[in-house]
Amino acid sequence: MSDLKRIRKEFTECKKDLETSGLDVSMPDESNLLHWKATIKGPVGTPYEGGIFRIDIQLPSDYPFVPPKMKYETRIWHPNISSESGAICLDILKNEWSPALTIRTALLSLQALMSAPEPDDPQDAVVASQYKKNTAEFSSTAKYWTETYASGSNEDDAIRKLVEMGFEVDVCKRALKQFGGDENKALDSLLAGLA
Amino acid sequence: MADDESEMLFDNSCDDASDAEEDDDDYSEFEQPSLAQAPRPFRCLRPDDLREMQAAAVKRVAETLCCEPSDATVLLRSFKWDAERVISSYFENPEGVLEKAGVCGSSNRAVIDAAAAQPYQCPICLEMVTAFSALGCGHRACTPCYSAYVGHKIDDEGTAAVRARCPLVKCRVQLTDALVNALATDAQRARYAVYLERAFVDDHPRLAWCPAPSCTHAILMVQPADGAPLTGAARVACACGEVFCFACLRDDHSPATCEQLRLWLIKCKDDSETYNWLQANTRACPACKTSVEKSGGCNHMTCRHASCGHEWCWVCAGPWKEHSGNFYTCNRFKETDDEEVKRKDLSKAALERYLHYYSRYINHHSSLMLEEKTRQAMEDKIAEMQALGSNWLDGQYLKEATESLIACRHALQYTYVYAFYLPADNHKELFQMAQRDLEMTTEDLSAEIEKPVEQIVRLTVLHHQQMSERRLANLFNAVEAHRVAEAQAALEAAHVPGALSRPQSQA
Numbered sequence A: 001m002s003d004l005k006r007i008r009k010e011f012t013e014c015k016k017d018l019e020t021s022g023l024d025v026s027m028p029d030e031s032n033l034l035h036w037k038a039t040i041k042g043p044v045g046t047p048y049e050g051g052i053f054r055i056d057i058q059l060p061s062d063y064p065f066v067p068p069k070m071k072y073e074t075r076i077w078h079p080n081i082s083s084e085s086g087a088i089c090l091d092i093l094k095n096e097w098s099p100a101l102t103i104r105t106a107l108l109s110l111q112a113l114m115s116a117p118e119p120d121d122p123q124d125a126v127v128a129s130q131y132k133k134n135t136a137e138f139s140s141t142a143k144y145w146t147e148t149y150a151s152g153s154n155e156d157d158a159i160r161k162l163v164e165m166g167f168e169v170d171v172c173k174r175a176l177k178q179f180g181g182d183e184n185k186a187l188d189s190l191l192a193g194l195a
Numbered sequence B: 001m002a003d004d005e006s007e008m009l010f011d012n013s014c015d016d017a018s019d020a021e022e023d024d025d026d027y028s029e030f031e032q033p034s035l036a037q038a039p040r041p042f043r044c045l046r047p048d049d050l051r052e053m054q055a056a057a058v059k060r061v062a063e064t065l066c067c068e069p070s071d072a073t074v075l076l077r078s079f080k081w082d083a084e085r086v087i088s089s090y091f092e093n094p095e096g097v098l099e100k101a102g103v104c105g106s107s108n109r110a111v112i113d114a115a116a117a118q119p120y121q122c123p124i125c126l127e128m129v130t131a132f133s134a135l136g137c138g139h140r141a142c143t144p145c146y147s148a149y150v151g152h153k154i155d156d157e158g159t160a161a162v163r164a165r166c167p168l169v170k171c172r173v174q175l176t177d178a179l180v181n182a183l184a185t186d187a188q189r190a191r192y193a194v195y196l197e198r199a200f201v202d203d204h205p206r207l208a209w210c211p212a213p214s215c216t217h218a219i220l221m222v223q224p225a226d227g228a229p230l231t232g233a234a235r236v237a238c239a240c241g242e243v244f245c246f247a248c249l250r251d252d253h254s255p256a257t258c259e260q261l262r263l264w265l266i267k268c269k270d271d272s273e274t275y276n277w278l279q280a281n282t283r284a285c286p287a288c289k290t291s292v293e294k295s296g297g298c299n300h301m302t303c304r305h306a307s308c309g310h311e312w313c314w315v316c317a318g319p320w321k322e323h324s325g326n327f328y329t330c331n332r333f334k335e336t337d338d339e340e341v342k343r344k345d346l347s348k349a350a351l352e353r354y355l356h357y358y359s360r361y362i363n364h365h366s367s368l369m370l371e372e373k374t375r376q377a378m379e380d381k382i383a384e385m386q387a388l389g390s391n392w393l394d395g396q397y398l399k400e401a402t403e404s405l406i407a408c409r410h411a412l413q414y415t416y417v418y419a420f421y422l423p424a425d426n427h428k429e430l431f432q433m434a435q436r437d438l439e440m441t442t443e444d445l446s447a448e449i450e451k452p453v454e455q456i457v458r459l460t461v462l463h464h465q466q467m468s469e470r471r472l473a474n475l476f477n478a479v480e481a482h483r484v485a486e487a488q489a490a491l492e493a494a495h496v497p498g499a500l501s502r503p504q505s506q507a
């Protein structure tokens, strides 16, 4: 049985220093304390600067004795994060998890990982080899992905983009809502609807 | 290492094809007393013996290092239960050993459910509390949280609970059995004890659980006097009757090595669909095409069809007449130099080669299955003999002969795995000769004891049995001699640079 009291406490703690941490959290369904959404600001001085990255967080029923399940919903070009699925390779989210860690500390670790990738323990082999062999190429790809996928988290912006592609405003709004604001998934579903 | 003597030996026995029975001394070259044919000594331990053995090691370390028994247990676990190595390493580098194992210095004791002077925030429930438990590292958590943590490890992580650490971030101190037992529930404590025992056997390099499904025994290999490490396959027998290889826990597979067997089993699994038919226990008589069922382990088939009576070999379907004396060549796959074959599709050749070895392997394997029936049939025969007036003791030689037969078939099965991975050289020729000889006497023995009671001749059975046992020993000696020679050659090759440098330094 998960410790709901602790989870509520963690949520409040996370909300305290939004300005300084560059993190934000929310619960899409207030009645389900085990499902969180978070955003991380891309660290300054990295190819992710200026981007807002959405993370999906599922808390297992025996949290905090087992790690939270986290994955990137925003596509990102990073050696330790799958460019396909958003799966994260980070020791504290696996065998190095400790019940004394919190969601906040885990998110801060992700932010640190974005600043300092660990290409020797890769999740995405293609990205990792590019990172090691051609840093300049890596940086420009990561930057391009940030601009393409992580800069339009503003919903109005997303709706405008989709409308520009020729879809109805109402349809765009519904699709965005269905995919929690993920414009890429919304676009995929809109395109699938055409096919 | 194409030495002339082995060449000569091979030529010799090929030439005198007539007296297969008299050539027992052909392998005398291999019967050197230095060869390690004696099985490595081992003991079968019951759960109580295991607990005793574990307790003795803990006591030895705790008393020598003046530490808590639970810390001694953690130390031993990180040194694979080698108490002497724990002690010598500790005296060399105490801090290093403690840190590597995850033990705190003896000045800091674990604390169970004490009260803190000042309230603090429990790192797990995040509440302000005073009660706490902690390991020697001093990392506190409130007792309910610590208990829940320990309970989670036992309930959800299985044997890994044995290596659980302090709940604090990146602290490498190991939970001690003393702390676990103080905080866990009764049911959890019981399960934890099972995990500790399992881990003890799993971690100890000279212990292995008996693989028999309901057996609780473990096998302990006795430490060799020279302290040499255990390597390679070793046949062991549990008190429950299970015979297995200590190194890989599979069926005893000598003369094949563990690695050969592993590769072989993968290969068989991959190819099993293609060769399923080989396991069928009926085949058409080559002469009259009547379906003949294999009734015993013997490969000497006799067609039961009224007018036929054709005698043939189950393995190659050739006439049995050609299978006596040195013409018995069923065991050998000819690695031919024929240009015709060389031009053939290589994969087809590889498949044929595999099929040759596999069909012989699986044949002995299925004969072994039937041999279980033979065991029962032998009991019946002994009873029958008693009824005919001989006393019970007189019949016992048949039982011994059956056991010899089973042992020979068992080894023969794996000789095909061994031979499959041998390069075509002198040793392979010699090995296949020994294999062929063993196969012949094994079939003779099998045929003799399968006869009706009144036709069995005791002296003949004993003769075939002795021959089989001797040839089995010859075969293992040949394998061992080759292994020793190869190891020596490797050793000498490794020493060549040293040998060259000596004259240089003198100059």
Ligand SMILES: [Zn+2]
Residues within 6 Å of the ligand: B122, B123, B124, B125, B126, B127, B129, B141, B142, B143, B144, B145, B146
């Ligand atoms: Zn607590």
Ligand SMILES: [Zn+2]
Residues within 6 Å of the ligand: B135, B137, B138, B139, B166, B167, B168, B171, B172, B173
């Ligand atoms: Zn600690």
Ligand SMILES: [Zn+2]
Residues within 6 Å of the ligand: B210, B211, B212, B215, B216, B217, B238, B239, B240, B241, B242
């Ligand atoms: Zn057993």
Ligand SMILES: [Zn+2]
Residues within 6 Å of the ligand: B232, B233, B234, B245, B246, B247, B248, B249, B250, B253, B257, B258
């Ligand atoms: Zn083995």
